Amino acid sequence: MSDKDNMGEYPAAQRLSASSATPRIAEPKKPRKDRTHWLYIMVIVAIVAGVTFGLVDPAHAKEWKVVGTMFVSLIKMIIPPVIFCTIVLGIGSVRAAATVGKAGGIALAYFITMSTFALAVGLMVGNYIQPGSNLHIAAVEHPKSAPDPSKATGTVGFIQSIIPDTMFSAFTSGSVLQVLFIALLFGFAVQGMGKAGEPILGFVAHLQKVVFKILNMILWLAPLGAFGAMAGVVGGSGMAAVKSLAVLMLAFYITCFLFVFVVLGLVLWVFGGFNIFKLLNYLGREFLLIVATSSSESALPNLMRKMEHAGVDKSTVGIVVPTGYSFNLDGTAIYLTMSAIFIADAMHMPMSLNEQIGLLIFMMIASKGAAGVSGAGIATLAAGLQSHSPALLSGVDVIMGIDKFMSEARALTNFAGNSVATLLVGVWTKSIDKERVKDVLNGKIPYVALPDDTHVDLRNPEVENAPNMTLQPTPQVDLDAYRH
Numbered sequence: 001m002s003d004k005d006n007m008g009e010y011p012a013a014q015r016l017s018a019s020s021a022t023p024r025i026a027e028p029k030k031p032r033k034d035r036t037h038w039l040y041i042m043v044i045v046a047i048v049a050g051v052t053f054g055l056v057d058p059a060h061a062k063e064w065k066v067v068g069t070m071f072v073s074l075i076k077m078i079i080p081p082v083i084f085c086t087i088v089l090g091i092g093s094v095r096a097a098a099t100v101g102k103a104g105g106i107a108l109a110y111f112i113t114m115s116t117f118a119l120a121v122g123l124m125v126g127n128y129i130q131p132g133s134n135l136h137i138a139a140v141e142h143p144k145s146a147p148d149p150s151k152a153t154g155t156v157g158f159i160q161s162i163i164p165d166t167m168f169s170a171f172t173s174g175s176v177l178q179v180l181f182i183a184l185l186f187g188f189a190v191q192g193m194g195k196a197g198e199p200i201l202g203f204v205a206h207l208q209k210v211v212f213k214i215l216n217m218i219l220w221l222a223p224l225g226a227f228g229a230m231a232g233v234v235g236g237s238g239m240a241a242v243k244s245l246a247v248l249m250l251a252f253y254i255t256c257f258l259f260v261f262v263v264l265g266l267v268l269w270v271f272g273g274f275n276i277f278k279l280l281n282y283l284g285r286e287f288l289l290i291v292a293t294s295s296s297e298s299a300l301p302n303l304m305r306k307m308e309h310a311g312v313d314k315s316t317v318g319i320v321v322p323t324g325y326s327f328n329l330d331g332t333a334i335y336l337t338m339s340a341i342f343i344a345d346a347m348h349m350p351m352s353l354n355e356q357i358g359l360l361i362f363m364m365i366a367s368k369g370a371a372g373v374s375g376a377g378i379a380t381l382a383a384g385l386q387s388h389s390p391a392l393l394s395g396v397d398v399i400m401g402i403d404k405f406m407s408e409a410r411a412l413t414n415f416a417g418n419s420v421a422t423l424l425v426g427v428w429t430k431s432i433d434k435e436r437v438k439d440v441l442n443g444k445i446p447y448v449a450l451p452d453d454t455h456v457d458l459r460n461p462e463v464e465n466a467p468n469m470t471l472q473p474t475p476q477v478d479l480d481a482y483r484h
Contacts, residue, residue, distance in 0.1 A: 039220060043404040046223035047230050050401070051242055054234025065232025068397030071225025072382065074218045075400075076393065078211065079383045080171045084183045085208035089201070090326050091187035103429045107320045110421055111327040112364075118259065118333035119360050125255050125334075126341030127356075131247040176387035177362075215379060222404065229397040245402050248342050252406055255334055256413045264330075264420045272427045273434070276420070278441040282306065283419055287412060296411040296418075300325060303419060309447050311436030312426040320425045324418035331413025332377050335406055336363045339381050343395030351389075359388050377410055378403045 054061040162177045164170035170178035190197040190204075233241045265276035280287070283306065286299035300321065307317045340359055344351050351359065363384050378400055385392040426432030439445045 039222065040404055042223040043226050046227040047401055050227040050230030051234050053227075053231045054236075054241075055238070058235035058238070061231040061235030063232075064228040064235075065397070067228025068225050068230075068232060068400065069228075069394070071218075071221060071228070071400060072393065072397045074221065075215075075379055075382050075396070076386065078215050078218065079176060079379055079386065080179045081207070081211045082215065082379050083176060083179050083383055084171075084186070085204055085211055086326075087180060087183035088187040088190065088204050089208060091184070091191060103316050103319045103425055103431065104323070106428050107323055107421065107425050108327065110425065111324060114417065114421075115327065115329050115333050116360075116364055117263075118330040119337050119363060121255065121259060121263075122334040122337030123341065123356055123360060125251060126338040129247065129251050130345050131244050131251065131342055176383045180362075180387070222400070225397065226401045226404075229401040233398050233401070241398075244342075244346070245398070248338065249402055249405055252335065252338055253409050255338070256331055256409045259330060259334065260413055260416045264416060268420050268423065272423050274423055274437060274441065279419060279423070280416065282310070282441050282447070283415075286415065290411045290415055291408060296415040297325065299415060303415070303422075306447055307419070307422045309445075310423075310440045311433035312422055313431035316426050316429060316431040317422060320422045321418060324421050325414075328417050328421055329414055330417040331410035332380070333363070334413070335377055335410050336381055336384060339399050339406075340385060340392070343385065343392050343399065344389075346398065347392060347395050349389070349392060355388070359384060362387055377407060 050061075050064075053064070161175070162181050164173060164175070164178040164182065167182060170182045190200050193200070230241075237244075260280075261276060268274050268276050268279070283299075283303070286302050286306070289299050289302070290296050292298075304317050304321050307321065308314050337356075337360060340363075341351070341356075363380070378396070381399065382393060382396050385396065423432065423437065427434070436445065440447070
């Protein structure tokens with residue numbers, strides 16, 4: 001008998017070769033679709049159901065708060081790897097931008113200035129309106145083995161609480177500051193290795209994709225979390241909870257609106273001579289795409305092509321846009337500080353000025369690298385509160401109930417900030433054709449859509465192969481484009 005008769009269709013050698021081949025994942029038969037809009041609808045339904053349940057049967061509704069708490073625990077579970085990957089890759093993005101010329105340094109200085117200003121704006125608005133002062137959210141003890149940095153006595157005690165027992169214990173101790181410390185050491189060490197460190201950086205980049213895929217899976221449980229959180233808080237505080245959350249949401253939208261059209265608009269006009277309204281009109285399709293996917297990352301390739309069409313040098317676009325998606329997080333910055341102040345007021349644990357400044361500094365560092373990813377905002381908020389005052393983590397589930405609505409404004413503001421930054425850096429580095437920019441924004445040189453452009457039909461907003469499904473969560477500068 002032949003080998004085929006005795007051992008199946010293929011000879012033994014071929015079967016052995018097949019069994020030792022590299023594991024592969026079969027590609028789906030149909031194109032992947034971004035169905036984020038269905039999650040959006042489910043969250044709305046869940047919030048309405050949770051509020052109704054809380055008003056009709058408050059006694060039983062309060063028992064459902066544990067569902068929201070479990071959802072926050074899932075978010076808390078993914079925080080250490082999120083922080084580690086984004087900081088390590090963020091350090092690489094900074095170094096890459098700083099080594100490719102004048103545009104990189106100017107862009108970084110601008111990003112840090114504007115995002116810090118946005119954080120301060122969020123703090124000022126949150127302290128002024130104090131929307132959470134009418135709520136009464138009880139603290140839930142979260143088990144932790146690491147020292148609480150907020151209770152460390154003096155500078156020495158605080159520094160001691162940041163240093164982990166081992167390099168790996170930082171990821172299981174419950175201390176985000178310890179993870180941040182290890183990530184900074186690891187990131188700078190890899191950069192110090194030069195070319196030899198690139199495989200390690202590539203591994204972290206792949207690991208980040210897996211981590212954010214897990215985060216995306218967790219976010220599909222948001223309707224359950226939102227229902228439990230809203231039922232619990234409304235059952236405990238009644239309509240006052242709904243009013244407070246509505247005030248926070250409205251204040252956030254107004255703040256983002258004013259930041260884009262007043263702050264960014266004024267900066268763009270003074271330093272560039274361009275009209276913010278015309279710029280946003282030019283990028284109108286990209287804004288619709290962001291609304292459909294709740295992610296500014298989905299419009300990144302389109303933004304780069306449109307900025308080049310408008311007259312910004314390709315090398316400048318290649319530096320500013322990817323780096324901006326990691327470091328220019330105006331909308332996310334406003335959201336983080338406003339939400340933190342809301343939670344502190346709602347739990348009647350107001351933060352002193354020094355505590356708020358400390359929180360601002362941590363948020364400025366921890367938020368880098370996750371701008372374009374839907375759901376990264378709530379994870380960064382939880383990380384900031386866990387590191388600064390773990391007791392405040394209990395209030396994140398309340399914010400989570402309305403986070404989906406706030407994510408739209410975050411993403412739109414981040415995108416507007418990066419488009420403004422690209423034009424300004426082009427002006428400051430003299431790598432822009434200002435007359436062409438004005439002609440393009442005035443409609444004299446219309447942009448012709450390319451086959452690679454991503455489009456969305458709001459009547460059926462399922463985006464096939466949306467860029468945010470495949471792009472790196474922390475975009476990197478393509479250094480090969482600058483090697484001569």
